[in-house]
Amino acid sequence: MTCPRCQHVNPVDARFCTDCGQPLALLCLVCQTPNTPDSRFCKACGTSLAASPQPDLRAAAPQSYTPRHLTEKILTSRSALEGERKHVTVLFCDLSNSTALAERLGPEAMHTLLNRFFELALAEVHGYEGTINQFLGDGFMALFGAPVAVEDHARRAALAALEIHKGIQQLRTEVGLYDEMALSIRIGMNSGLVVVGRIGDNLRMDYTAIGDTTNLAARMQQMAPNGTIWVTEATYRAAGEAFAWQALGPMAVKGKADDLPVYALLGQPQVRSRFEVVAQRGLTQFVGRSPELQRLLAALMQAERVEGQVVSVVGEAGIGKSRLLHELKQYLEHENVTYVEGSCFAYGNSVSYLPFIEIMKGFFGLEERAAEAEMKRLIASRLATLGLDTAAVAPYLYHLLALSVEDEVFPHLTSELLRQRTVEALKVLVFAVARQQPLVLILEDVHWIDKATEEVLAALVEAMATVPLLLILVYRPEYLHAWAHKAYHTQVALTRLPSASSVEVVRAILIKPYAVRIALERLSPAQSMAMVQELLGSTTLPPELEQFIATKTDGNPLFIEELTRSLLESGDLVREAGGYRITQRLVTLDIPPTVQGVLLTRIDRLHEDLKYVLQVASAIGRVFSYPLLAQVVELGTDIEPILGQLADLEFVYVTALAPQREYSFKHVLTQEAVYQTLLRPKREEYHERIGKALEALYPDRLEEYYEVLAYHYGRSGNKDKAVEYLDLANQKASRANAMEEAKGYFDEAMTLLDTLPETEVNQRRRIALLVNQPTVMLLLNKYPEYYDLLTHYEAMAVRVGDQGLLGAFYTCLGWGEYGFGHFNQAIQTLAKAAEFCEAAGNAEDTGLAYDCWEWSHIRFGRH
Numbered sequence: 001m002t003c004p005r006c007q008h009v010n011p012v013d014a015r016f017c018t019d020c021g022q023p024l025a026l027l028c029l030v031c032q033t034p035n036t037p038d039s040r041f042c043k044a045c046g047t048s049l050a051a052s053p054q055p056d057l058r059a060a061a062p063q064s065y066t067p068r069h070l071t072e073k074i075l076t077s078r079s080a081l082e083g084e085r086k087h088v089t090v091l092f093c094d095l096s097n098s099t100a101l102a103e104r105l106g107p108e109a110m111h112t113l114l115n116r117f118f119e120l121a122l123a124e125v126h127g128y129e130g131t132i133n134q135f136l137g138d139g140f141m142a143l144f145g146a147p148v149a150v151e152d153h154a155r156r157a158a159l160a161a162l163e164i165h166k167g168i169q170q171l172r173t174e175v176g177l178y179d180e181m182a183l184s185i186r187i188g189m190n191s192g193l194v195v196v197g198r199i200g201d202n203l204r205m206d207y208t209a210i211g212d213t214t215n216l217a218a219r220m221q222q223m224a225p226n227g228t229i230w231v232t233e234a235t236y237r238a239a240g241e242a243f244a245w246q247a248l249g250p251m252a253v254k255g256k257a258d259d260l261p262v263y264a265l266l267g268q269p270q271v272r273s274r275f276e277v278v279a280q281r282g283l284t285q286f287v288g289r290s291p292e293l294q295r296l297l298a299a300l301m302q303a304e305r306v307e308g309q310v311v312s313v314v315g316e317a318g319i320g321k322s323r324l325l326h327e328l329k330q331y332l333e334h335e336n337v338t339y340v341e342g343s344c345f346a347y348g349n350s351v352s353y354l355p356f357i358e359i360m361k362g363f364f365g366l367e368e369r370a371a372e373a374e375m376k377r378l379i380a381s382r383l384a385t386l387g388l389d390t391a392a393v394a395p396y397l398y399h400l401l402a403l404s405v406e407d408e409v410f411p412h413l414t415s416e417l418l419r420q421r422t423v424e425a426l427k428v429l430v431f432a433v434a435r436q437q438p439l440v441l442i443l444e445d446v447h448w449i450d451k452a453t454e455e456v457l458a459a460l461v462e463a464m465a466t467v468p469l470l471l472i473l474v475y476r477p478e479y480l481h482a483w484a485h486k487a488y489h490t491q492v493a494l495t496r497l498p499s500a501s502s503v504e505v506v507r508a509i510l511i512k513p514y515a516v517r518i519a520l521e522r523l524s525p526a527q528s529m530a531m532v533q534e535l536l537g538s539t540t541l542p543p544e545l546e547q548f549i550a551t552k553t554d555g556n557p558l559f560i561e562e563l564t565r566s567l568l569e570s571g572d573l574v575r576e577a578g579g580y581r582i583t584q585r586l587v588t589l590d591i592p593p594t595v596q597g598v599l600l601t602r603i604d605r606l607h608e609d610l611k612y613v614l615q616v617a618s619a620i621g622r623v624f625s626y627p628l629l630a631q632v633v634e635l636g637t638d639i640e641p642i643l644g645q646l647a648d649l650e651f652v653y654v655t656a657l658a659p660q661r662e663y664s665f666k667h668v669l670t671q672e673a674v675y676q677t678l679l680r681p682k683r684e685e686y687h688e689r690i691g692k693a694l695e696a697l698y699p700d701r702l703e704e705y706y707e708v709l710a711y712h713y714g715r716s717g718n719k720d721k722a723v724e725y726l727d728l729a730n731q732k733a734s735r736a737n738a739m740e741e742a743k744g745y746f747d748e749a750m751t752l753l754d755t756l757p758e759t760e761v762n763q764r765r766r767i768a769l770l771v772n773q774p775t776v777m778l779l780l781n782k783y784p785e786y787y788d789l790l791t792h793y794e795a796m797a798v799r800v801g802d803q804g805l806l807g808a809f810y811t812c813l814g815w816g817e818y819g820f821g822h823f824n825q826a827i828q829t830l831a832k833a834a835e836f837c838e839a840a841g842n843a844e845d846t847g848l849a850y851d852c853w854e855w856s857h858i859r860f861g862r863h
Contacts, residue, residue: 094139
């Protein structure tokens with residue numbers, strides 16, 4: 001192969017140029033995936049590599065170190081360009097002792113070394129769907145979880161960090177630096193909330209993360225010794241038991257008042273999935289899934305009768321798919337039924353056949369660190385016991401496992417023929433194993449499947465009708481496949497069907513007559529509480545906790561678990577002798593990062609128009625009407641098909657058709673997660689547009705919407721309107737004898753007035769608001785608090801100079817003095833009140849003033 005840098009002709013098997021050291025991997029210009037030198041087409045996207053010139057990193061433009069799909073996401077995404085709040089993991093990495101290293105190697109060798117370092121870092125970060133957004137001399141900054149949210153960003157960052165360390169070890173050998181400290185790196189990581197978006201203009205635009213989370217990640221990298229990976233407690237907790245850690249204890253961190261816990265990342269994950277991590281911690285009771293488990297066991301019995309079965313376990317994230325499979329696997333182990341499993345990964349979609357590589361290792365009992373000769377021996381031995389022709393099958397299995405292939409024909413195969421024979425070899429292998437003994441083949445997270453694996457699955461499904469094989473596919477509702485209409489395919493759907501969707505369900509059954517759909521409801525409130533009781537180890541729970549969990553989680557087991565743990569960790573829920581106690585009102589709660597990651601992972605992969613409409617709807621609330629949404633979105637946005645797609649994807653559903661069409665978010669947590677991504681200026685803009693839309697839609701019925709208008713204008717930049725509607729909502733609640741609500745509107749209005757300029761108009765508004773509260777305060781037993789407010793603002797009431805307001809003001813003040821037994825003071829105050837009220841023609845307050853004035857005299861016996 002010809003080196004793209006120096007044009008030197010290298011041997012076919014060379015990985016690096018033998019003249020200048022340049023990597024010889026073919027980089028696809030479309031998706032930036034590295035390919036082997038003998039590749040004719042990209043393994044990830046199929047683009048021809050025949051004329052792909054390789055870039056020289058020395059002349060790299062800023063956009064060239066961001067993968068193409070992320071570059072397009074940034075440049076085409078409204079929220080990425082405007083900025084949004086996201087939970088991410090930030091990674092900083094740099095070469096240690098680079099100055100001394102440069103002196104030792106010389107400028108040219110050092111330049112080559114830096115190129116190799118950045119290349120391997122790019123490959124690992126991009127491999128886990130991270131983004132390198134800044135090169136910093138001899139280091140870089142990377143983001144995991146932005147611009148596209150991922151639910152396991154901390155885990156991906158940790159995996160990338162460990163792989164970069166491995167790459168440095170190989171690089172050290174390549175350049176002949178055998179002293180570990182001569183060439184080493186330091187990595188620091190932190191997870192948390194950041195503001196991400198563009199910095200600069202169109203001529204010089206960077207995509208980056210701003211906030212304390214980023215600063216703390218940089219501190220970790222600066223503090224870490226050579227050759228180590230240091231992380232904050234946030235990253236440690238997010239990545240969890242999946243890795244080996246060393247707790248370093250609290251440390252002083254520059255810019256922080258208190259010492260912070262620091263952890264060193266030591267090793268590779270011991271488990272593969274979030275569920276396995278949870279299983280190590282201990283599982284809660286298996287609740288509400290017995291019918292679905294029985295359906296799986298029935299499919300197994302049918303497969304054992306040599307009638308191949310495909311079962312799809314379908315459900316949204318956190319609904320219990322993995323737990324259902326865990327219970328099945330417990331049964332299979334007890335009954336000595338053979339099963340193998342593989343998983344698809346979101347960051348593995350550029351690795352062809354990834355799940356089947358894992359499955360093959362299970363078939364052949366291959367160890368990760370086994371020698372190549374031993375792996376080949378095990379494969380050949382197993383193929384022989386299966387009665388398969390080793391020469392016909394083994395080369396393609398060796399190739400998938402990155403083992404050397406000693407076959408005369410193999411190097412000359414076209415890419416298409418290699419693909420066909422690989423698919424056939426895997427199909428033959430699976431069927432041979434199943435015919436020897438009934439087999440259960442489990443593939444998890446199929447919604448992240450790569451195209452090559454999907455092709456193998458299609459080949460298996462097409463030919464498995466007479467094979468004793470149970471193929472179980474686990475995926476989320478958005479995944480569509482080609483075998484749903486097969487008579488031997490069963491779909492176990494872990495989802496709740498909204499009542500308004502019954503017509504759609506009937507239609508789906510009519511369209512798919514051979515697909516059996518078992519709709520699994522989310523956990524009922526009773527089942528949810530049983531889960532919480534087991535988590536807390538108590539059958540006595542505060543009623544407000546039960547209501548909060550039921551409302552927020554909507555029966556999703558993952559959400560129940562994470563919210564319960566979050567309440568414990570935040571101190572909002574504390575254990576006492578008699579059970580548990582809530583320490584404050586559970587009105588709002590920051591969504592745990594685990595839950596937010598699950599929700600936003602789906603949302604960030606939506607088309608930009610769908611995401612935009614979801615964001616606007618999230619500002620309206622969990623329930624929103626079609627006319628209001630149509631009025632608020634930008635002109636030209638056709639929301640009819642968009643809402644249809646969002647309903648198909650189960651983000652929203654119809655809750656009413658008359659008198660106007662109304663929608664609801666499927667999860668209140670989805671609405672809150674989307675809303676929390678919006679930056680403050682965008683939130684304020686949406687809320688003001690919602691307020692104006694309500695005024696335009698219902699000009700003759702505004703009183704119905706005083707509370708809603710107060711809510712939206714209160715969260716907009718239009719504080720004048722907010723005070724106006726808070727005042728009206730306060731009066732409306734007071735007339736309805738809803739005194740708690742009236743007091744809430746009053747308090748919010750007073751707080752907002754504190755933020756506005758103290759103009760004559762605003763002073764008048766404050767005094768008018770105050771004089772409307774005596775009944776509210778009296779019935780809530782808050783008159784002492786109210787009296788303090790009146791005395792505080794007496795001078796302002798005098799400055800306003802409105803006799804009617806001043807008379808009402810002194811009437812309220814005099815009533816307080818009478819109530820507290822200050823009768824002489826009350827007589828003087830109420831006399832002034834009556835005088836001002838009479839002068840203003842305010843008969844009602846005049847009567848109130850004289851009434852209380854009379855009773856004050858009576859207290860002295862002056863009848």
